Amino acid sequence: MPRPRLTVLSGPSGVGKSTVVAELRRSHPEVWLSVSVTTRKPRPGEQHGVEYFFAGNDEFDGLVASGELLEWAEFAGNRYGTPRGPVLEKLAAGVPTLLEIDLQGARQVRTTMPDALLVFLAPPSWEELERRLRGRGTEPPDVIARRLEMGRVELAAEKEFDLTIVNTSVKDVCHRLITLMGNSPS
Ligand SMILES: Nc1ncnc2c1ncn2[C@@H]1O[C@H](COP(=O)(O)OP(=O)(O)OP(=O)(O)O)[C@@H](O)[C@H]1O
Numbered sequence: 001m002p003r004p005r006l007t008v009l010s011g012p013s014g015v016g017k018s019t020v021v022a023e024l025r026r027s028h029p030e031v032w033l034s035v036s037v038t039t040r041k042p043r044p045g046e047q048h049g050v051e052y053f054f055a056g057n058d059e060f061d062g063l064v065a066s067g068e069l070l071e072w073a074e075f076a077g078n079r080y081g082t083p084r085g086p087v088l089e090k091l092a093a094g095v096p097t098l099l100e101i102d103l104q105g106a107r108q109v110r111t112t113m114p115d116a117l118l119v120f121l122a123p124p125s126w127e128e129l130e131r132r133l134r135g136r137g138t139e140p141p142d143v144i145a146r147r148l149e150m151g152r153v154e155l156a157a158e159k160e161f162d163l164t165i166v167n168t169s170v171k172d173v174c175h176r177l178i179t180l181m182g183n184s185p186s
């Protein structure tokens, strides 16, 4: 059986990456979704160890210093990183593995793990992206503005990815991802 490829899902803030990941977690438990470490404060309903491992700045510094992160980046005022050990263990065990990370992280993975498949999740339109990010209601206006600014940068980098999926329907995106990862869609 071929070794599963590491798959990376990136795209502008608000496009629907976490929604897709949550749906995959529900519908495809055979796929392992990496849980990142972040210095961001939890949003209502977010649980430590599920959406993220929430860490203080000192703890994050320690992880960077000890080389425990496969990649990490600062995004809109907070830091985010992928714990290296679990990703390597899952891949070695033949488990299809997905990282949901930003553009800076995707670029790092491209360099350190060139076999990885980089998928760009795109919005149906800029207006819809804005609507989704504002409609989520989790950030104040200044943070939304910052994330939209980052969004322009991320959209301009789409061509660096192996392929693009437009997030019109979450179920369709999951179906496409699962097919790309070599599993059977349900
Ligand atoms: N296909 C879709 N159609 C309509 N709304 C969607 C779709 N996908 C996601 N959304 C909504 O868009 C909003 C943003 O989604 P989500 O939080 O998953 O984005 P994200 O890409 O993970 O953002 P961030 O990078 O900021 O974490 C949510 O309110 C979600 O319910």
Ligand SMILES: Nc1nc2c(ncn2[C@@H]2O[C@H](COP(=O)(O)O)[C@@H](O)[C@H]2O)c(=O)[nH]1
Pocket (backbone or CB within 6 Å): 010, 011, 012, 013, 017, 036, 037, 040, 071, 072, 073, 075, 080, 081, 082, 100, 101, 102, 103, 104, 105, 106
């Ligand atoms: N480089 C990394 N980026 C990550 C990681 N985990 C999440 N992210 C990205 O951060 C932004 C903001 O996320 P939010 O939960 O605060 O909205 C988004 O683009 C995520 O994909 C990571 O480990 N490394």
